[in-house]
Amino acid sequence: DQQVKQNSPSLSVQEGRISILNCDYTNSMFDYFLWYKKYPAEGPTFLISISSIKDKNEDGRFTVFLNKSAKHLSLHIVPSQPGDSAVYFCAASGKDRTTSGTYKYIFGTGTRLKVLA
Amino acid sequence: DGGITQSPKYLFRKEGQNVTLSCEQNLNHDAMYWYRQDPGQGLRLIYYSQIVNDFQKGDIAEGYSVSREKKESFPLTVTSAQKNPTAFYLCASSIRVVAGPLDFGAGTRLSVL
Numbered sequence: 001d002q003q004v005k006q007n008s009p010s011l012s013v014q015e016g017r018i019s020i021l022n023c024d025y026t027n028s029m030f031d032y033f034l035w036y037k038k039y040p041a042e043g044p045t046f047l048i049s050i051s052s053i054k055d056k057n058e059d060g061r062f063t064v065f066l067n068k069s070a071k072h073l074s075l076h077i078v079p080s081q082p083g084d085s086a087v088y089f090c091a092a093s094g095k096d097r098t099t100s101g102t103y104k105y106i107f108g109t110g111t112r113l114k115v116l117a
Numbered sequence: 118d119g120g121i122t123q124s125p126k127y128l129f130r131k132e133g134q135n136v137t138l139s140c141e142q143n144l145n146h147d148a149m150y151w152y153r154q155d156p157g158q159g160l161r162l163i164y165y166s167q168i169v170n171d172f173q174k175g176d177i178a179e180g181y182s183v184s185r186e187k188k189e190s191f192p193l194t195v196t197s198a199q200k201n202p203t204a205f206y207l208c209a210s211s212i213r214v215v216a217g218p219l220d221f222g223a224g225t226r227l228s229v230l
Binding site for chain 2: 006
């Protein structure tokens, strides 16, 4: 049962245009959401996050939108640059109720973004 | 410089052998995690730990074991019971009691000889 889904395995965008990456989740107990960027054979790098009490968070060229009723989040990159080409993972987190409060992080399968010069 | 160190970067396992992947952090984080990455499958949670001497199974714990004897260290053993161990393994840590981003190590690539 995949609790976090990224239905688009790949996305190509022209340099300077907007990149929109999507993510859906099923567990309504998730209350913190994150986006990571990853290059091959390296650890993921944190990009931006959003708490469930917000519906938007911006950091420079990156904006994350959260639609709780649809259980959907998206990452917008504007403008897209060739250096943004990587695999992007969304992750959802919530407190593990079987322990005394550790956050458990579930990741999607990733979307490979290619920004064309 | 604070961070997470994984070693070795590359590891080879022979049939029937147990191997241990090292993960050390100097971020003073309480919680530590192990993930496995396979092509097209994203990151899957193997084990996680919130405090010393305590850990929980993730979604794919079978064939793996962990220990948490020190706050800084969370080694993962891939046992001979894990029939398909070839993957990229990632260790991560976070502050336990508030929601915050995971910090990741650079990963260990495990292959079977």
